Amino acid sequence: DAASGTAYEVFLSFRGPDNRSGFTDVLYHGLADAGIRVFRDDEEIRVGDEIDWEILTAIDSVQICIPIFSKSYASSKWCLRELAAMVESKVKSGAEETILPIFYDVEPRDVRLETPLYRDALVEHKQSLGSDKVKAWEDALREVGLLRDGRWDLA
Numbered sequence: 001d002a003a004s005g006t007a008y009e010v011f012l013s014f015r016g017p018d019n020r021s022g023f024t025d026v027l028y029h030g031l032a033d034a035g036i037r038v039f040r041d042d043e044e045i046r047v048g049d050e051i052d053w054e055i056l057t058a059i060d061s062v063q064i065c066i067p068i069f070s071k072s073y074a075s076s077k078w079c080l081r082e083l084a085a086m087v088e089s090k091v092k093s094g095a096e097e098t099i100l101p102i103f104y105d106v107e108p109r110d111v112r113l114e115t116p117l118y119r120d121a122l123v124e125h126k127q128s129l130g131s132d133k134v135k136a137w138e139d140a141l142r143e144v145g146l147l148r149d150g151r152w153d154l155a
Contacts, residue, residue: 008039011062013082018070019104027068041082059085063097067144069111070104074118077125080137087140101144111145113138 010031014024024040031038039058059065065086073079090097103111110117118141126134 008037008058008062009064010036010038011059011065011082011086012038012040012068013065013079013086014040014068015070015073015076015079018072019068023104024068027066055082056085060089060092065089065097065099066102067099068102068104069106071106071117072121073106074121074137074141075124077129080125080140083144084136084140087143099144099147101147108145112142113145 012024012028014020028038028040039055039062041052041055041058059082067073067079067083067086086097086099090099101108101111106117107115109115113119113122122134122138122141125137
């Protein structure tokens with residue numbers, strides 16, 4: 001979905017097994033059909049542990065980032081890396097970039113780490129990656145979980 005040389009307007013971050021062929025697909029095609037240039041990564045083609053340059057470029061260049069929080073979003077290191085990059089990009093842009101979270105079968109309190117759902121996933125990441133790396137992910141989850149304007153709850 002990421003055509004080279006294309007300037008994107010929207011970045012979608014999602015956990016593929018949770019909603020790629022359902023909600024995310026419908027959202028992507030709805031936006032694209034409306035003429036909006038959308039970056040939707042194909043996570044199956046990733047190799048290695050570092051966030052891809054193309055993903056970082058897309059996140060930095062868009063006007064709107066849409067993380068689609070789902071049951072296993074926090075179990076994905078890639079999703080958490082993307083989310084942390086979104087928050088960092090928003091800070092760098094002076095808040096010109098907008099983050100519009102969608103809560104797909106989860107609650108904002110799950111994302112803010114107030115329940116075991118995401119908290120347990122982060123404990124597992126800490127065991128394999130260490131606390132320092134995971135701290136930025138925790139901060140990003142809490143910050144985006146607090147966003148009120150423009151959020152959608154899909155339960």
